[in-house]
Amino acid sequence: MAGQGEDNPAAKEKLIRTLRKSVKDYICKLDHRSALFWAERAVTVSKGHVHDLYWLSHCLFLTGQFHRAIHFLEKENAFKNHILCGYLYAKCQVQLKNWKEAIDIIDHFLNESGSLKKQKLQFLSGEPESEQTSAHSGLLLVRGQIFETLELRDRAAESYQVALRLDVTCYEALDALLSHNLLNAEEESQCMALLSSQLAASGLSSEETSFLHIIYTVKLKKYKNEEEVRKKCASVALADDPEILSSVAENHYNQRQLTASMKLIQKVLAIDPYHPRTILVYLALLVEMKEKNDLFKLAHQLIDHYPREALSWYAVACYYYLINRGETARQYYSRATVLDRNFCAAWLAHAHSFSMEKEHDQAISIYLKLSQMTRGGHLPFLYVGLEYERSNNHSLAEKYFHRALKMVPEDPATLHEIGTVALYRRNYDRAVNFFIRALNQLDKHSLSPSWEPLVNNLAHAYRKLGKFDEAVEYHLLALKLNPKDASTFLSLALTSAYKDDYEAALRYCHHALAVDKDSSLANSMIQKLIQEYVLSTMLPYEPTMPEHKPKFIQNAARRKLEDEIQPKTPTLSEELSPASYKGDETPKLSDSDMQIEDLSMDSVGE
Numbered sequence: 001m002a003g004q005g006e007d008n009p010a011a012k013e014k015l016i017r018t019l020r021k022s023v024k025d026y027i028c029k030l031d032h033r034s035a036l037f038w039a040e041r042a043v044t045v046s047k048g049h050v051h052d053l054y055w056l057s058h059c060l061f062l063t064g065q066f067h068r069a070i071h072f073l074e075k076e077n078a079f080k081n082h083i084l085c086g087y088l089y090a091k092c093q094v095q096l097k098n099w100k101e102a103i104d105i106i107d108h109f110l111n112e113s114g115s116l117k118k119q120k121l122q123f124l125s126g127e128p129e130s131e132q133t134s135a136h137s138g139l140l141l142v143r144g145q146i147f148e149t150l151e152l153r154d155r156a157a158e159s160y161q162v163a164l165r166l167d168v169t170c171y172e173a174l175d176a177l178l179s180h181n182l183l184n185a186e187e188e189s190q191c192m193a194l195l196s197s198q199l200a201a202s203g204l205s206s207e208e209t210s211f212l213h214i215i216y217t218v219k220l221k222k223y224k225n226e227e228e229v230r231k232k233c234a235s236v237a238l239a240d241d242p243e244i245l246s247s248v249a250e251n252h253y254n255q256r257q258l259t260a261s262m263k264l265i266q267k268v269l270a271i272d273p274y275h276p277r278t279i280l281v282y283l284a285l286l287v288e289m290k291e292k293n294d295l296f297k298l299a300h301q302l303i304d305h306y307p308r309e310a311l312s313w314y315a316v317a318c319y320y321y322l323i324n325r326g327e328t329a330r331q332y333y334s335r336a337t338v339l340d341r342n343f344c345a346a347w348l349a350h351a352h353s354f355s356m357e358k359e360h361d362q363a364i365s366i367y368l369k370l371s372q373m374t375r376g377g378h379l380p381f382l383y384v385g386l387e388y389e390r391s392n393n394h395s396l397a398e399k400y401f402h403r404a405l406k407m408v409p410e411d412p413a414t415l416h417e418i419g420t421v422a423l424y425r426r427n428y429d430r431a432v433n434f435f436i437r438a439l440n441q442l443d444k445h446s447l448s449p450s451w452e453p454l455v456n457n458l459a460h461a462y463r464k465l466g467k468f469d470e471a472v473e474y475h476l477l478a479l480k481l482n483p484k485d486a487s488t489f490l491s492l493a494l495t496s497a498y499k500d501d502y503e504a505a506l507r508y509c510h511h512a513l514a515v516d517k518d519s520s521l522a523n524s525m526i527q528k529l530i531q532e533y534v535l536s537t538m539l540p541y542e543p544t545m546p547e548h549k550p551k552f553i554q555n556a557a558r559r560k561l562e563d564e565i566q567p568k569t570p571t572l573s574e575e576l577s578p579a580s581y582k583g584d585e586t587p588k589l590s591d592s593d594m595q596i597e598d599l600s601m602d603s604v605g606e
Contacts, residue, residue, distance in 0.1 A: 016046050023055050032062045043072075050078045051124050054085050057092075066092040082122045083109055083135040090142045099146055106143050114140050114162035137167035144176065148342065153375055157182040161191065168198045168212060178219060180342050181374035184407045188376070192220050214238060218247045242268045246278040253281055256448035261285060274302075276311055280345060283318050295319045310340035317349065326353040344374055351383065360387045378407040382414055394421050412438040416454045423461055431461040452481040456488060463495050471495045486516035493525060502533035 019042035026035035036059040042052040053072050060069035069092045073079040079089035086105050093102035111117055116136060123131050144159035160173040160182065177183050183191060195216050199209045214232050233239050245268045252261035262285050268278040279302070286295040299319050302312035317332035333350035336343055351366035364387050371380035385400035398421045405414045419434030435458035442451060459474035475492045482488065489512035496505040506529050512522040 012045065016042060016049075016052075019045065020052070020055065023059065027059070027062070032059060035059045036063055048075060050076065050082060050085070050122075053078050054082070054088065054124055057085070057088055061088060061092060061095075066095045079105060080108060082124060083139075084124055084131060087135045087138045087142070090139065094142060094146065099150060102142065102146055106139050106146075110136075110139055110143070114143075114159060114166075133167060137163045137170050137173075140166065141170060141173050144173065148176070148180065148182075151373075153180075153182060153373065157187075157375070161194075164191075165194060165198055168195060168202055174216070174219065179344070181344060181377035184376040185409065188220055192216065211238075215244070218244050240267075240271065242272045242275045242278060246275065246281060249278070250281050253284060255442065256450035257446065258285060258288060258448060258450070262289075274305065276309075279311060279315070283315055284345075287318050287322050290322065292319070292322055295322060308339070310336040310343050310346065313339065314343065314346045314349070317346070321349065321353055321356070324356070326357045329353045342373065344370065344377065347373070348379060348383070355383070355387060360391055363387055376407065378404040378411060378414065381407070382411075382417065385417060389417070389421065394424055397421055410437070410441050412441040412451075412454070415441070416457070419461070420457060423457060423464075426464070428461045428464045432458065432465070435461060447477075447481055449481045452478045452485065452488075455481065456491065459491065459495075463491075463498065468495050468499050472499075484515050486512040486519055486522065489515065490519075490522060490525060493529070497529060497532065502529055505529050506533070 019038050022038045023035050023042060026032070026038065036056070039052065039056040039059045043049075043056050046052045053075060057069040057072045060066070060072070070079075070089060073085050073089045073092070078085040080086065086109055090102045090105050093099075093105070109117060116132075140159050140163035144156045144163065147153070147156035147159060157177060160177050163170050163173040164177075177191070178188075196213065199212055202209070204212070210232075215238070218233070230239065233241070233244055238244050245264050249261045249264035249268070252258075252264065261281065265278055265282045265285060268275055269282065272278070279298075283295070283298070286298070295315070296319055299312070299315040302309070302315050306312045313332045314336040317329045317336060320326075320329035320332065330350060330353050333346050333353065336346040337350065340346070347366060347370045351363045351370065354360075354363035354366065364384050367380040367384045367387070371377070371384075374380065381400045381404035385397040385404065388394075388400065389397035398418060401414055401418045401421065405411065405418065408414065415434045415438035419431045419438065422428070422431035422434060435454060438454055439458070447455070455474050455478040459471045459478065462468075462474065463471035472492060472495050475488055475495065479485070479488050479492070489508045493505040493508035493512070496502075496508060506526060509522050509526045509529065512519055513526075516522070
């Protein structure tokens with residue numbers, strides 16, 4: 001038989017084609033062992049043809065036999081002469097954590113800038129241009145992954161961007177840039193502009209170009225009108241796509257529109273119950289809404305189905321965090337980061353667990369480590385600032401808040417925190433400016449209750465400036481966001497007293513007692529307001545008193561009430577963050593009537 005095969009080249013060629021087809025068919029069927037068996041036979045029949053060596057190595061890679069794959073790729077220097085073989089060789093070395101060998105073979109084909117070296121390349125298929133583009137972008141992707149593993153994140157980001165520029169459909173490069181926060185806001189905008197130009201010059205049809213443009217627009221969150229995005233998605237049959245819906249839900253979450261976010265998440269989970277990106281946002285929502293039972297159930301399901309995934313152990317950690325078992329939560333957060341060193345949400349939540357237990361130094365250490373890992377992420381700097389603010393170090397807190405603001409210039413959470421520091425420092429005009437800027441980034445007609453501290457703090461700043469009407473307006477808005485907040489009622493009472501409207505002040509105090517019957521502050525305020533009311537109705541008007549000041553303020557003894565009354569409202573960090581701060585309350589102002597609220601945003605759902 002062997003002799004007949006040697007004497008009949010046509011029969012031999014037909015046999016080789018049959019074997020090659022069988023290899024690819026079995027790979028498509030996920031029957032890798034059968035594919036490997038026939039790939040070995042194809043190499044034997046073809047006398048080690050490079051095409052068959054590649055597919056044999058491919059099958060060995062799929063079955064986890066990386067050393068054997070490298071051995072066959074090194075035959076006849078296939079890994080140096082053929083770019084696809086070089087790409088597969090690099091992938092095998094990465095699996096074995098041989099970073100130097102992987103970088104060496106990539107550098108054999110690519111320049112430092114990422115372009116192909118001027119050398120005569122050999123190709124395996126009949127479509128050399130397509131093969132070259134695919135392998136070229138693949139080598140850049142592998143180079144970026146290696147640089148990221150070696151913590152050379154600037155170079156990793158550069159490699160990912162070049163890969164995306166070369167192949168606009170290389171989603172893994174885009175996902176690495178975004179999910180690992182390797183780009184700041186300005187660089188993301190530049191990336192979107194570059195993608196748009198690349199799509200226009202890619203030679204794709206207008207329908208394909210529109211399809212990709214909408215996907216990348218949503219992924220990069222470069223849109224302002226959600227309704228317009230929905231219409232565009234519907235026009236290309238993407239209205240119910242899990243990835244699109246998940247991105248929009250994440251944007252709702254970041255805007256603190258938790259109900260809207262949960263509605264979209266439920267829709268996605270009905271389509272794909274274990275969609276990773278959706279599960280990440282869902283976990284953040286469950287923690288914020290304190291849904292312990294649902295979180296417990298979800299964590300168990302993930303561990304049962306995906307015990308080797310970092311996301312599963314992250315879910316377990318979130319459950320223990322929610323029930324205030326910080327030490328146990330940290331064990332599982334650590335396990336998640338061991339499985340995936342670039343799991344930013346796990347690192348962030350790990351630091352939150354220290355903050356919850358007032359371990360500020362450890363929390364700051366992890367936040368700073370995360371800031372080095374995520375060159376485009378502003379949250380680590382925001383949380384470092386919050387830790388310093390809680391320890392009364394307002395100078396350092398403001399420094400880190402401004403670093404966060406530089407990365408995301410109009411982030412409402414950061415703007416609020418800078419305004420909070422200004423309020424502590426009694427720079428009320430500056431505080432009002434930042435609070436207004438933060439509110440302008442939000443939809444005032446659909447404000448989430450989570451933003452109530454921002455609105456209340458703006459009212460406090462206005463009251464300090466003597467703008468009592470504006471203060472009342474924003475306190476009333478805060479009351480709409482959280483109708484059962486006794487401290488807001490007391491703030492309204494204090495502001496009304498400044499306006500000499502003692503009847504309204506007393507009415508608000510009684511509302512506060514209806515919400516919190518044990519409020520000693522409300523009782524104390526009622527007693528002093530009754531005294532003021534009696535004095536205002538019995539004493540004659542003194543013309544020597546300046547007319548522009550309410551009598552409530554002129555009496556020095558009565559002004560002490562502002563220092564004595566310190567109603568507290570829940571901080572946003574406690575309400576919102578999937579790994580929220582549960583430590584000491586925010587330090588009180590020395591001469592303020594209200595405790596300033598913290599606002600912290602969590603990207604644990606990012």
